[in-house]
Amino acid sequence: MQQKIPATVITGFLGAGKTTMIRNLLTNAGGKKIALIINEFGDLGVDGDVLKGCGAENCTEDDIIELTNGCICCTVADDFIPTMTKLLEREQRPDHIVIETSGLALPQPLVAAFNWPDIRSEVTVDGVITVVDSAAVAAGRFADDHDAVDARRAEDESLDHESPIEELFEDQLTCADLIVLNKTDLIDADGLGRVKSEVASRIARKPVMIEARNGEVPASVLLGLGIGTEDDIANRKSHHELEHEDGEPHDHDEFDSFVVDLGAIADTSGFVEKLKGIIAEHDVLRLKGFIDVSGKPMRLQLQAVGARIDQYFDRAWAPGEARSTRLVVIGLHEMDQDAVRKAIEALV
Numbered sequence: 001m002q003q004k005i006p007a008t009v010i011t012g013f014l015g016a017g018k019t020t021m022i023r024n025l026l027t028n029a030g031g032k033k034i035a036l037i038i039n040e041f042g043d044l045g046v047d048g049d050v051l052k053g054c055g056a057e058n059c060t061e062d063d064i065i066e067l068t069n070g071c072i073c074c075t076v077a078d079d080f081i082p083t084m085t086k087l088l089e090r091e092q093r094p095d096h097i098v099i100e101t102s103g104l105a106l107p108q109p110l111v112a113a114f115n116w117p118d119i120r121s122e123v124t125v126d127g128v129i130t131v132v133d134s135a136a137v138a139a140g141r142f143a144d145d146h147d148a149v150d151a152r153r154a155e156d157e158s159l160d161h162e163s164p165i166e167e168l169f170e171d172q173l174t175c176a177d178l179i180v181l182n183k184t185d186l187i188d189a190d191g192l193g194r195v196k197s198e199v200a201s202r203i204a205r206k207p208v209m210i211e212a213r214n215g216e217v218p219a220s221v222l223l224g225l226g227i228g229t230e231d232d233i234a235n236r237k238s239h240h241e242l243e244h245e246d247g248e249p250h251d252h253d254e255f256d257s258f259v260v261d262l263g264a265i266a267d268t269s270g271f272v273e274k275l276k277g278i279i280a281e282h283d284v285l286r287l288k289g290f291i292d293v294s295g296k297p298m299r300l301q302l303q304a305v306g307a308r309i310d311q312y313f314d315r316a317w318a319p320g321e322a323r324s325t326r327l328v329v330i331g332l333h334e335m336d337q338d339a340v341r342k343a344i345e346a347l348v
């Protein structure tokens with residue numbers, strides 16, 4: 001019998017650094033042939049584009065599969081299982097499968113899918129790796145504003161959740177075999193100490209925690225954990241599973257995303273500065289995409305996590321490619337989408 005193919009699940013909240021870590025992994029995975037399944041929340045495949053652009057020989061464009069129909073945890077049966085089945089039918093099977101979940105996904109239903117008979121016989125979960133934005137934890141991003149949540153609960157009795165962000169953060173940690181405390185360059189030693197205790201206090205199990213900058217972790221640390229997480233998934237229940245033992249499906253009603261299309265931008269530094277203000281004012285959680293900078297042959301990639309914005313020219317616009325500025329915006333459901341859209345459109 002063929003050996004089972006190991007699959008690593010990489011999860012972590014919006015903007016924690018999953019794509020950055022995978023990009024780095026692909027360049028130091030030795031000769032291992034890797035198939036990559038990536039899933040994003042929102043209608044713009046930024047992560048796929050970034051990873052396809054990294055040109056790793058052990059993971060070509062054909063080996064990168066994007067699941068764009070929704071969040072992987074909600075579409076496991078419709079999207080993920082058929083994709084895996086097709087991947088396993090390929091003549092040249094991968095040595096390792098890496099799955100990047102959306103930043104809003106619960107890893108639990110995905111890992112549980114590895115117990116489906118057709119998949120279980122051929123693949124095993126090597127491990128679940130949860131990437132943490134240490135700077136965001138240090139800034140109290142996942143520490144619930146209990147007063148605000150209590151106030152919302154008083155208004156709406158059907159609310160059975162804590163803050164959706166805090167809950168997701170915990171669910172992603174609960175599933176981890178390895179926790180990567182990323183973005184340690186943005187905090188000092190004291191801050192890192194606080195982040196470690198904060199993360200540890202959120203989970204009953206004690207997975208190994210390592211520190212990283214820009215997701216730089218050797219492939220030998222990330223791959224080959226050999227856990228078989230699918231056998232232990234019943235011990236890692238999400239808040240939703242604990243609250244709805246009856247199997248009521250969960251959804252992502254608490255979060256929304258939309259895409260803003262703009263023309264070329266001449267003054268990008270002015271644009272980015274004003275964008276910071278809009279992000280802060282409307283509490284946008286994540287904003288990313290590509291900018292057409294007037295007169296420049298290269299495309300500018302924009303990545304905002306909270307009010308922190310990175311930008312870099314990632315590649316030249318291809319001949320014949322329609323140049324455009326497209327940004328995906330992700331926030332809590334109560335974010336005023338119209339106001340955010342209008343404010344961004346007014347910048348050009």
Ligand SMILES: Nc1nc2c(ncn2[C@@H]2O[C@H](COP(=O)(O)OP(=O)(O)OP(=O)(O)O)[C@@H](O)[C@H]2O)c(=O)[nH]1
Pocket residue numbers: 012013014015016017018019020021040047102103104182183184185186212213214215286303304305310
């Ligand atoms: N300063 C700093 N920035 C980082 C680090 N790791 C990633 N980033 C930046 O953080 C931003 C988000 O990184 P991504 O790798 O796209 O995060 P992600 O988890 O894939 O994001 P989603 O897929 O949207 O959930 C990018 O601008 C990265 O360059 C780090 O260790 N330090």
